[in-house]
Amino acid sequence: MTAVPAAVVVDQLSAGYPGVRALEEVSLRVARRSICALLGANGSGKSTLFKALLGLHRPSAGRVRLFGLEPARARRSNQVSYVPQHEQVDTTFPVSVEQVVMMGRYGHMGFTRRTRPADRLACDEALDRVGLAELRRRGIGELSGGQRKRAFLARAIAQQAPLMLLDEPFAGVDRGSEELISAVLKQLRDEFDTTVLISTHHLAGVADLADEVVLLHQRVLASGPPADVLTEEQLGRSFGAVLRETP
Numbered sequence: 001m002t003a004v005p006a007a008v009v010v011d012q013l014s015a016g017y018p019g020v021r022a023l024e025e026v027s028l029r030v031a032r033r034s035i036c037a038l039l040g041a042n043g044s045g046k047s048t049l050f051k052a053l054l055g056l057h058r059p060s061a062g063r064v065r066l067f068g069l070e071p072a073r074a075r076r077s078n079q080v081s082y083v084p085q086h087e088q089v090d091t092t093f094p095v096s097v098e099q100v101v102m103m104g105r106y107g108h109m110g111f112t113r114r115t116r117p118a119d120r121l122a123c124d125e126a127l128d129r130v131g132l133a134e135l136r137r138r139g140i141g142e143l144s145g146g147q148r149k150r151a152f153l154a155r156a157i158a159q160q161a162p163l164m165l166l167d168e169p170f171a172g173v174d175r176g177s178e179e180l181i182s183a184v185l186k187q188l189r190d191e192f193d194t195t196v197l198i199s200t201h202h203l204a205g206v207a208d209l210a211d212e213v214v215l216l217h218q219r220v221l222a223s224g225p226p227a228d229v230l231t232e233e234q235l236g237r238s239f240g241a242v243l244r245e246t247p
């Protein structure tokens, strides 16, 4: 019997920019139906790793596979959704919350972009899940930071991809939105077998949310269950004061 490939496999990945080594020989695996937190200080290479996972950044060495597929192919076949750290929102262009969420369905619609009942249902469910059903007709630019994060999370949920990447989902959100986002990610794992990979530099909440934690600082410094990785000793060795100072 052939083994089912892990959701994410990264082997000996090195990547960077002119004059900058962002990732050095990074190897990691994310099991299907799990939540993995990539924990690292600012500049540790989290966003670069995400870009490599999405096929948006060409590594200088190494290999990435999502469900056994090359990143670009995985993206084209709707295997992966992505919630970036910063969404560019043009507040002068009035896009409503529900229009943003419907963008998650584009990959299902074909060239005509004609909305079908399944698309509307997926959007309604996603809006309900993140608690934005009542604000669906609001302009996206009129939402608070936490509400906006939830709207972009809803867009990814509506996409219904088996792997979800979230770059710093808790940055700039209030406590209520943070708790809601964590609860929704667990629901997606438990109800739909979704695999979730988040990057964060916030320690708080990671132990409760993640099944696996990867400590990143250009290289993988440690990985495993939160209880093994999130120890004073491990964090101290890996990050010194940097992470502990983060509120």
Ligand SMILES: Nc1ncnc2c1ncn2[C@@H]1O[C@H](COP(=O)(O)OP(=O)(O)OP(=O)(O)O)[C@@H](O)[C@H]1O
Pocket: 017, 018, 020, 021, 022, 040, 041, 042, 043, 044, 045, 046, 047, 048, 049, 201
């Ligand atoms: N477009 C770019 N051009 C040049 N250097 C870059 C570029 N993007 C990132 N870097 C550098 O690569 C390194 C890794 O950055 P990256 O954004 O991947 O880290 P990060 O962990 O996501 O940081 P943050 O939490 O601040 O977003 C840093 O030294 C950063 O300055």
